[in-house]
Amino acid sequence: MTTPAERRRRAALLARTDGLAADLDHWLGLTADAAAPFPHHHTQVRALDAALRPLLARVREGEPRRSDVELSLIQEVWCRLRDALAQRWDASTAPFLALADDFAWSCYLPALTAARSVAAADPPAAEPPLVHLTRHAVPFALPRPAPAGRRARAAELQRALPVPLVGLPFVQSRHLPETVLTAHEVGHCVLDAFGLAGELGDLLRRTTAGAEWWTDRLHEVFADLWGTLCAGSGFAFTLADFVALTPDGPPSDRYPVPRVRVALVADTLAEAGHEDAAAELRALWNGQVVASDAVPDVLRPTVRTLLTTPLDGLGGSTLLGLFPVVPDALLRATSDALLRRAPLPPGAVASAGLLVPAAALAFHVDPDRYTTVVTALTERVHDRAAAYRERGVRGSDGSVTADAPEARGARAAARLTDLLDAW
Structure with missing residues (x-):
């Protein structure tokens, strides 16, 4: 009783x-x-x-x-x-979050489309990441190493959910160019959602000298490559500025040192057909650091292997084959049009996938002019992206099958139950 x-x-x-x-x-x-x-x-x-x-x-x-x-x-x-x-x-942040969500979706969709191309139903991948603003100084994505104690359990449950979180610094909502770094965080989500880490690790061990170094840093290497494929030189130059704050940073078991990250990004640009942008990035970096921090010129064969090897987790597609290569000339012409408040060039699609990296490149090319037109430029990017945005439920165009969310949720429920049982 x-x-x-x-x-x-x-x-x-x-x-x-x-x-x-x-x-x-x-x-x-x-x-x-x-x-x-x-x-x-x-x-x-x-x-x-x-x-x-x-x-x-x-x-x-x-x-x-x-x-x-x-x-x-x-x-x-x-x-x-x-x-x-x-x-x-919140009306003050809603337009930015809508734009960031659009950009994250544009960075995630190529992987989802490729994986679905050979599957009878949606693959067992996570939903696209949900972007939010945080108090942290740098962007981040789950999963990340969990803290200890009870928080570790909550973090483990969080990682098992079918919707990953991408956190952006709150102040970034007032500085549009750094939004392009979202592409790096989506890269982390893609690597996990489509189970690519094991496949790429095996590839590196078969083909690359010093494979242990690469596999230890695979998450960050992949995320930088993915960001470059998604957003071209707009991402590349922004990342270079971002890591230039600590060009001689200590070695890490997760991150390549900054000069190596710049080299990886430059090699990715070159493999994607943007040789001039790659050369410009190398020259810019090497011209502002001491000789010992110059970008190495020996990584490209491994970058080529990562970009051009068909991957089972992506339906047999290569990373490079997932993305239509946006001509760097078009990206630069779009950034120039934003700076001059001129019409967008022919061939420019007013989507977040183009406008966000174009805004980042505009800031890189002429930060002084960018500052003088920042209000009008930001409003224009928001307005054009909103006009391009699909109406209604995302995925109703067939990019998401009808029962996929419930199927993903059911798989996550099983994982969550196992975790709770284990505690």
Whole structure:
């Protein structure tokens, strides 16, 4: 026979569980269709709902003390996603987040399309990443090494969810050029979502001298290559400025030193057909650092191997074959048009995938002029990208199959359940 205290505890647990379920329903409604406030996030919310509902059922049926701990962890991981979504209510940051989401989607979609090309249904990949603003000084993406203790458990659950988070510094919402670094963070998400780390690691061990160095830093190497393929010289020059703050930084077991990162990016530009931009990047970097920090010229064979080897995780596509190579001349002409407030050049598609790297390149080419036109330029980028943005639920054009979010959520629910059982 249960005591009154035990019944109150049980009733409170069920009420909190029902409250979280009601919040999931609320966000499903907020993203349901074109008339809803945030239709572009509907598949992400559906996937999260499918991942978390089975855990709530588990909480309802479990022993109260253990269930209370599990519910608190579930609440923590949901609220991280919920808080990220809720930033779209803030009128001061909503336009930037919409643009950043569009750009992240443009960086993620080539991998999803390639993997689907040989699959009967959507591959077991995560939903596109959800961009949000954070207090941190640099962009980051989950997964990352987890802190210790209870936070480690919440972080592990977070990494198992079907929607990865990409965090951007809050101040970046006021400086559009650095938004292009989002492409690097999406690269981390692609490497994990499509299971490419093992395949690329095996490739490096078969083909590359010093493969251990590459495999230890594969996440960062891949993310830099991916960012360059997504955004060309707009990404490359921005990254070079970003890492130039510490050109002689200490060796790391995760990051190549800055001069090597610049070399990797320059080689990627060259392999993508942008030889002039690659040479310009090398000359710019080498002209502002001491000789010992000059970019090495011996990495290109390995970069070529990474870019041109067909990958099973991408349906047999190569990394280089995923992306239509945007002519560097078009990117530069678009950046010049933004600076001069002139019409966009012929062939320029007013999407975030072009406008974000063009804005980054405009700042690189002429930061003084950029500063004088920044308000008009930023408004123009937002307006043009919004006009280009698809209406309604993202993926309704067939780029996402109808039941894919629920399938991804169900797979995540199984992983989450295993984690909870293991604790």
